[in-house]
Amino acid sequence: MNTEKPITPETSVREAILDTPFKDNLDRRNFNAKIFNLVILLATCLAMLILGLLLWRIGEQGLPWLNWNFITSFPSRMAARAGIFSALIGSACIIILTGIIAVVLGVSAAIYLEEMSAKNRINQLIELNIANLAGIPSLVYGMLGLAVFVRFLNFGRSIMAAACTLAIMILPVIIISSREALRTVPPSIRLAALALGATKWQTTWHHVLPAAMPGMLTGIILAISRALGEAAPLILVGGVTYIAFLPNSVYDSFTTLPIQIFNWAGRPQEEFQAIAAAGIIVLLGLVLFTNGIAILIRARLEDKNRW
Amino acid sequence: MVIAAQDLTLAYGDKNIVKKVSLEVGPRTVTALIGPSGCGKSTLLRTFNRMNDFVPSFRLVDGKIMYRDLNVYSGDVDPVFIRRRVGMVFQKPNPFPSSIYKNITWGPSINGYTGDFDQLVESSLRRAALWDEVKDKLNSSGLALSGGQQQRLCIARAIAMDPDVILMDEPCSALDPASTARIEDLIGELRERYTILIVTHNMQQAARVSEHTAFMFQGELIEHAVTKQIFNAPKHKLTEDYIMGRFG
Ligand SMILES: Nc1ncnc2c1ncn2[C@@H]1O[C@H](COP(=O)(O)OP(=O)(O)OP(=O)(O)O)[C@@H](O)[C@H]1O
Ligand SMILES: [Mg+2]
Numbered sequence: 001m002n003t004e005k006p007i008t009p010e011t012s013v014r015e016a017i018l019d020t021p022f023k024d025n026l027d028r029r030n031f032n033a034k035i036f037n038l039v040i041l042l043a044t045c046l047a048m049l050i051l052g053l054l055l056w057r058i059g060e061q062g063l064p065w066l067n068w069n070f071i072t073s074f075p076s077r078m079a080a081r082a083g084i085f086s087a088l089i090g091s092a093c094i095i096i097l098t099g100i101i102a103v104v105l106g107v108s109a110a111i112y113l114e115e116m117s118a119k120n121r122i123n124q125l126i127e128l129n130i131a132n133l134a135g136i137p138s139l140v141y142g143m144l145g146l147a148v149f150v151r152f153l154n155f156g157r158s159i160m161a162a163a164c165t166l167a168i169m170i171l172p173v174i175i176i177s178s179r180e181a182l183r184t185v186p187p188s189i190r191l192a193a194l195a196l197g198a199t200k201w202q203t204t205w206h207h208v209l210p211a212a213m214p215g216m217l218t219g220i221i222l223a224i225s226r227a228l229g230e231a232a233p234l235i236l237v238g239g240v241t242y243i244a245f246l247p248n249s250v251y252d253s254f255t256t257l258p259i260q261i262f263n264w265a266g267r268p269q270e271e272f273q274a275i276a277a278a279g280i281i282v283l284l285g286l287v288l289f290t291n292g293i294a295i296l297i298r299a300r301l302e303d304k305n306r307w
Numbered sequence: 308m309v310i311a312a313q314d315l316t317l318a319y320g321d322k323n324i325v326k327k328v329s330l331e332v333g334p335r336t337v338t339a340l341i342g343p344s345g346c347g348k349s350t351l352l353r354t355f356n357r358m359n360d361f362v363p364s365f366r367l368v369d370g371k372i373m374y375r376d377l378n379v380y381s382g383d384v385d386p387v388f389i390r391r392r393v394g395m396v397f398q399k400p401n402p403f404p405s406s407i408y409k410n411i412t413w414g415p416s417i418n419g420y421t422g423d424f425d426q427l428v429e430s431s432l433r434r435a436a437l438w439d440e441v442k443d444k445l446n447s448s449g450l451a452l453s454g455g456q457q458q459r460l461c462i463a464r465a466i467a468m469d470p471d472v473i474l475m476d477e478p479c480s481a482l483d484p485a486s487t488a489r490i491e492d493l494i495g496e497l498r499e500r501y502t503i504l505i506v507t508h509n510m511q512q513a514a515r516v517s518e519h520t521a522f523m524f525q526g527e528l529i530e531h532a533v534t535k536q537i538f539n540a541p542k543h544k545l546t547e548d549y550i551m552g553r554f555g
Binding site: 118119188189190191192193194195196197198199202206207211 | 388
């Protein structure tokens, strides 16, 4: 410390700050930042490496079996002739139905809880419950689906029962993420609309919902991808593995890609293991495809409204 | 009388914020609401068109708000109708994140406007002194305008509803002197058609734009008179001290 030296216009910056109570420690802080960067870089690399290994392994096994016949054939007792056509169509039907049910119910619930209802005890309780529901294992939803949709509502072991089960399963996640998205919409937009003589509903429908849509889509995409890859609850609800026809209605029996893959992977013959891998590749492609579409929609929406 | 507070007491939770305020505003005048920060100006202003309904802890403790012959807070009056007739311009410009054109037309369209929308957009923007600056980009976003332009867009949006009363809460506090001057000119023109209530912290602004001034202090209305009188010969010592900048 050089307390004697007065600060003049000629004093260097370093000298001028020597005496202040600020010890900026810039070198230490920059060093820490570098270490932190290194750690997260390593973590990312590790994750990518594991993912890459998995993909490589599956590709090596499955790619040779992956051809147009595999996609357009029904399952068979012989691996060489087996295909995933009914599973692919089943997955597609179920996921579309699931998406419609879950999005309509979930977004409505989120709007009610976030925009319309009073913030009272009962709603806080509901909120807590929804958060808890998101943590329940998917098998439990399968049992619920079996009891309620298959038996009680008499949907049978059908596409409808499967879609309802999956929809209920992803509902909590959709509600929570939609509420989060609604909360990010600036209150000033709501006030602007209300001050023009809009009803609460007009305000929500015309301004809040479009503004929250990109954020909501993120949660919806993640939830639907999860439903697409889920096998356990659907096995409980009654997915079968040998279906040699296409569904005529939502009350027909069903199979899906994950169920088919699960079945093949459990067989001892090596060929079946291989076509299971090929099935996984198709499933990955499907997930990538749905995510891609959703991301495109989100990007377009984000372009349209910005503040 | 167009709009009036009668013996009004307002509270957030248990805390009375506005106390026994009575204030009458006549047609086609500009009334400035002044007073130190936190004295309840915004709270009072927001009760005139029931925008306080959206503040959960807000309570009307006593008294009433009259808009012409309507008791604004009586159960059979639809707040949506009040807001449609009593417009509001906020402190921070808040255009919708959509086109300039839609910013103007949305309010009228949801309220069943049957006239020509193109004409409405042009006349509203002209009256808000914004037309020349935006006439070539009506379809670009309202957010792509400068702060001052955005605030004039918000004023245009409010007058497109052809309101009876316009409430303005510090409409110039986020703006530069040039934009402020433009909006003050605009208020001067708008007074020929509308009844305007404006909250401001700027004494010169109050003196320039208003015919009447009301001075509030700690939730009470201390003095309400013709602006000239408030500024030249205030009756209360408090008013004088505030106007002279001795506190607040
Ligand atoms: N939503 C709210 N909940 C509880 N108290 C509030 C709320 N809004 C304002 N208040 C309180 O009410 C009092 C008056 O606030 P108000 O916004 O009306 O003041 P103001 O006169 O407009 O001040 P300013 O000039 O700073 O805008 C303040 O003490 C403030 O803390
Ligand atoms: Mg205020």
